[in-house]
Amino acid sequence: xxxxxxxxxxxxxxxxxxxxxxxxxxxxxxxxxxxxxxxxxxxxxxxxxxxxxxxxxxxxxxxxxxxxxxxxxxxxxxxxxxxxxxxxxxxxxxxxxxxxxxxxxxxxxxxxxxxxxxxxxxxxxxxxxxxxxxxxxxxxxxxxxxxxxxxxxxxxxxxxxxxxxxxxxxxxxxxxxxxxxxxxxxxxxxxxxxxxxxxxxxxxxxxxxxxxxxxxxxxxxxxxxxxxxxxxxxxxxxxxxxxxxxxxxxxxxxxxxxxxxxxxxxxxxxxxxxxxxxxxxxxxxxxxxxxxxxxxxxxxxxxxxxxxxxxxxxxxxxxxxxxxxxxxxxxxxxxxxxxxxxxxxxxxxxxxxxxxxxxxxxxxxxxxxxxxxxxxxxxxxxxxxxxxxxxxxxxxxxxxxxxxxxxxxxxxxxxxxxxxxxxxxxxxxxxxxxxxxxxxxxxxxxxxxxxxxxxxxxxxxxxxxxxxxxxxxxxxxxxxxxxxxxxxxxxxxxxxxxxxxxxxxxxxxxxxxxxxxxxxxxxxxxxx
Numbered sequence: 001x002x003x004x005x006x007x008x009x010x011x012x013x014x015x016x017x018x019x020x021x022x023x024x025x026x027x028x029x030x031x032x033x034x035x036x037x038x039x040x041x042x043x044x045x046x047x048x049x050x051x052x053x054x055x056x057x058x059x060x061x062x063x064x065x066x067x068x069x070x071x072x073x074x075x076x077x078x079x080x081x082x083x084x085x086x087x088x089x090x091x092x093x094x095x096x097x098x099x100x101x102x103x104x105x106x107x108x109x110x111x112x113x114x115x116x117x118x119x120x121x122x123x124x125x126x127x128x129x130x131x132x133x134x135x136x137x138x139x140x141x142x143x144x145x146x147x148x149x150x151x152x153x154x155x156x157x158x159x160x161x162x163x164x165x166x167x168x169x170x171x172x173x174x175x176x177x178x179x180x181x182x183x184x185x186x187x188x189x190x191x192x193x194x195x196x197x198x199x200x201x202x203x204x205x206x207x208x209x210x211x212x213x214x215x216x217x218x219x220x221x222x223x224x225x226x227x228x229x230x231x232x233x234x235x236x237x238x239x240x241x242x243x244x245x246x247x248x249x250x251x252x253x254x255x256x257x258x259x260x261x262x263x264x265x266x267x268x269x270x271x272x273x274x275x276x277x278x279x280x281x282x283x284x285x286x287x288x289x290x291x292x293x294x295x296x297x298x299x300x301x302x303x304x305x306x307x308x309x310x311x312x313x314x315x316x317x318x319x320x321x322x323x324x325x326x327x328x329x330x331x332x333x334x335x336x337x338x339x340x341x342x343x344x345x346x347x348x349x350x351x352x353x354x355x356x357x358x359x360x361x362x363x364x365x366x367x368x369x370x371x372x373x374x375x376x377x378x379x380x381x382x383x384x385x386x387x388x389x390x391x392x393x394x395x396x397x398x399x400x401x402x403x404x405x406x407x408x409x410x411x412x413x414x415x416x417x418x419x420x421x422x423x424x425x426x427x428x429x430x431x432x433x434x435x436x437x438x439x440x441x442x443x444x445x446x447x448x449x450x451x452x453x454x455x456x457x458x459x460x461x462x463x464x465x466x467x468x469x470x471x472x473x474x475x476x477x478x479x480x481x482x483x484x485x486x487x488x489x490x491x492x493x494x495x496x497x498x499x500x501x502x503x504x505x506x507x508x509x510x511x512x513x514x515x516x517x518x519x520x521x522x523x524x525x526x527x528x
Contacts, residue, residue, distance in 0.1 A: 018472070027464065034457055041450060050077050050086040053095060057083050065104060069095075097146045100201065101194035133157060140202055144177070144195065149185035154178045157203060173203050174210040181215045183263050184255055189224060196223045217254060218267060219247070238276050241365060246270040249403065253372060257392065265377040267429075273369035275405070285356040296351035306344035366405040371421050372396050377429045384426045396422040 016024065054065065059082050066085060069076040074095070077086040087095060137155040144153040160171035177199065181187075196208045213221040224240065250270045257266040289296045374396065378384045397418040404413065510517040 015468070018475075019468070023464070023468075026460075030457055030460055030464075034454075037450065037453060037457075048075060049089045050075075051089045051092055052079075052084050053087045053092055055080070055084040057085065059083075061104075065099070068099070068102075068104065093143055093146050096143055097194060097198065100198035101190050129159075133159060136202065140177075140199060143198060144179065147191055147194065149182050149187055149191070150179050151182060152180035155199075159203070160205075171205075172210055173206040175199050175203060175206060175212070177211070177213045179213065179215045179221075181217075183258065184251075186251075187221065192221050192223060195221070216264065219250070238274070241276075242272060242274050245274065245365075245367065246272050249370070249372070249399065253374070253396065253399065256395065257374065257376075260388075260392070261376060265429075267375040269373040271371045271373075272367055275366040275368045276364045279361070281360050283356070283358040283360065285354075285358070287354045287356065289352070289354060296353040298349050298351055300350040302346075302348040304344075304346040306346075307341075309341050366407075367403050368405065369421070370400050370403050371423075372400065373423045374425070375429075376424065376426045378426050389424060389426065392424050393419075393422060396424070 019027070053076075057065070062078060062082050062085055066076060066078065069085075069087065074087060074091060078084070079086055137157055140155045140157075141153040144150050144155075154177070156176045158174045158176075160173060177195075192213075195213055196211055199211050200206050200208050208223055211223075215221070247270075249272075250268050253268045253270070254266060257268065258264075260266075288294045374392065376384060376389075376392070397415075400418050400421050401413055406412070506517070509520075
């Protein structure tokens with residue numbers, strides 16, 4: 001190992017000693033420049049820049065956010081006497097969205113202090129407010145893009161003017177937001193709550209009631225009330241169920257027709273009539289076992305037969321309990337020699353029947369009526385074919401037929417009934433919101449500059465190495481030529497030929513193996 005190191009060291013020293021002073025300066029300068037560039041890149045890529053995450057916080061809120069960040073393993077710093085918390089620049093947007101979903105902070109606002117640093121001397125207060133409002137809108141739109149399912153966002157904020165006097169009541173601000181959402185994406189309640197909380201805490205004096213959020217398909221995202229114990233919770237729950245049913249049908253129709261006509265070319269509106277009546281009833285039913293003969297199962301039977309045949313006096317006399325003096329001819333005369341036959345048959349059968357007891361709780365959510373209104377944007381090259389329009393109508397009719405409760409509709413719906421509940425309108429869209437196409441992220445200019453410098457240095461080193469190697473080969477060739485020219489043959493050196501070599505071999509054989517040498521001579525003499 002030491003020999004190898006020593007050999008490499010000797011080669012390096014020999015290589016450096018064979019270079020000129022100018023070549024040595026260029027070689028050491030290139031190596032030094034490469035080391036400086038690598039150190040600079042390492043410093044820029046590993047440097048952590050802390051920027052304000054939230055400002056104007058209370059000490060308790062600062063402590064809560066600090067504890068949350070420490071639990072996430074994120075480096076943070078408290079500044080401005082405990083009212084501002086700073087985090088690494090690359091995680092600011094992500095933390096704002098994630099903390100807003102958790103309801104943090106409950107005080108404070110998002111930091112926009114850089115405006116006061118970059119404001120010009122001649123800038124008026126109105127110009128500064130316009131720039132600040134535009135930056136707040138752009139910042140909020142950028143934050144909302146970080147939420148899963150949001151491709152782009154447009155934010156419009158309305159800030160009320162301050163009163164002249166301090167005693168003037170301050171009006172609340174308002175905000176309208178349009179999101180460009182991914183097709184078919186369903187937002188969770190935590191994401192919607194994060195959007196409302198993010199906007200409310202970013203703008204001063206902005207309650208959540210003054211925020212409207214919708215998407216490019218005109219679907220509203222409303223903030224649900226988490227308090228179910230209020231007196232209006234029943235109405236709110238029923239209203240929410242009604243909206244959820246309408247949204248489900250709307251999303252189903254939107255997805256299906258969007259695939260057929262293309263995204264953004266279909267607008268769907270759904271209206272429903274929901275029956276929230278909940279019925280509890282008990283039924284005691286008695287049915288025969290054999291419904292065809294309307295008979296049950298005989299569990300016991302009794303049959304009595306009485307007969308009489310013979311002669312006897314006919315019935316006569318006064319009825320029992322009646323005075324003969326008051327009978328007035330109501331008595332019966334006795335007959336003589338009357339004959340008679342008597343027969344009585346009595347049969348009793350006890351049958352068992354089905355006794356059914358039902359306790360029925362009817363579902364309170366029945367769709368009594370359903371209406372679907374669809375607007376279709378016709379293709380640019382022409383009108384929508386009638387066959388395509390008929391297909392859309394059939395699809396909507398099938399959805400209506402399978403959604404409406406059969407008992408509520410009093411039987412099967414006819415085609416005329418379904419046509420009254422489905423409306424398809426083909427009109428060009430003039431109020432469609434257009435979102436700018438997202439530009440692909442490009443590498444910063446300094447990366448190209450550093451890469452170009454590195455390529456130049458590497459090329460220069462390769463050129464110097466090839467040049468030095470070529471020069472070393474040329475020097476070795478020149479040295480070999482010089483040695484050949486300077487080499488003088490020694491006259492005392494005997495040139496060895498084939499005969500001299502054979503002579504030496506025979507002499508050696510005669511000394512070491514004389515018997516073999518004698519045999520060899522006899523053979524040569526015999527051959528001659």
